[in-house]
Amino acid sequence: MSAEAKPLSGLRVLVPRGGTWGNLVSKALREQGAQTVIAPLVDFAHTSEEDKLVQALKELEEGRFDWLTATSSTVADVLQHHNAVIHPDTKVAVVGEATAVAFRDAGYPITRTPHEDNNTTHALLEEWPEIDSGEVLRVLTLRSDVATPVLTTGLLSRGHDVTPVLAFRTVGVPASVHIREDIESGRINALLVASPKIAMEVAEQFPNLPETTILACVGVNAHETAVSLGLPLEADDSSHPLHKQKQAVVDTVESVIDQSDTLD
The missing domain is CATH 3.40.50.10090 (Rossmann fold)
Structure with a gap:
């Protein structure tokens, strides 16, 4: 499959956790055509x-x-x-x-x-x-x-x-100035929201997301928290032009991990 034909071609995705989790998720996203930036928003x-x-x-x-x-x-x-x-x-x-x-x-x-x-x-x-x-x-x-x-x-x-x-304990990590600039400018045009805590960090750290930024929530708990915080989730609507790519991000992530880090 050529890079142009891959479902995530054109996306630069923020992967908000490092370590084994971040590496597995990043690899899966790259295989589907995305560029990835591992920039932890949470640590332990x-x-x-x-x-x-x-x-x-x-x-x-x-x-x-x-x-x-x-x-x-x-x-x-x-x-x-x-x-x-x-x-x-x-x-x-x-x-x-x-x-x-x-x-x-x-x-x-x-x-x-x-x-x-x-x-x-x-x-x-x-x-x-x-x-x-x-x-x-x-x-x-x-x-x-x-x-x-x-x-x-x-x-x-x-x-x-x-x-x-x-x-x-799970604690928030401030994003670097460089990461914030890339998100606010749209150079990073997709954010992976993989837990309620990450949703909280996204809401607090990136209050002015561009309209074209995809917020891909993995798991019911992460999605419900994102909704409660008022995060822009327009691409959840199947008629939205970014919906297909957003769903492809979620499907790709769920193919290698479960939202079990927010369970026990």
Whole structure:
């Protein structure tokens, strides 16, 4: 397929997260013809539950958990930062390609992931036979402070012994002057809004977006937050001339990641 024929040709897309997530998303967008600029609008800080996390990681090393779950690649960074050891008897369930790549790169084993065609948190709950075996499992769920506790809630509803821990906090990062100028001038003409927190940062940092800028929201939570903040989402209308490209951005991103970083 020539560059001219690719669906995202002509777009210069801001990818608002770095690391494994940003690299996977950027690669997928470039393969569809886009130019990408990785410029994190969010980063991750130490948890407000540091003592609880340290205790949980000690118990993880001792083998007191049957399972560990993660839906964010950042969890692998947290484990490495703490030199965490996963006991050989503890199984690991992860959601999302970026999460799986980060765990494997860090040398941590993975026991279960959802099917690649539906690599979502809800799918994991449906495809995880051990949690419906009747045995009460002890599970450590590690997530962000802004995550919706989907796995935690699902496991608790099945009667399991769940220890939920906020492994990290999500904080905003100011864009550089160069990035702001490129967005305000339209040189960056598409912004990827991949979480509610990113929507908040876009609304605060870029109040004067050009009318031709595409805001591509990935996931219901990100979209609802963008709407509540009054972000310009005209391209959601199928009759809008930019709708086709916007949908192509969303489809491309969702082909490699799930909005699971805003879940647990």
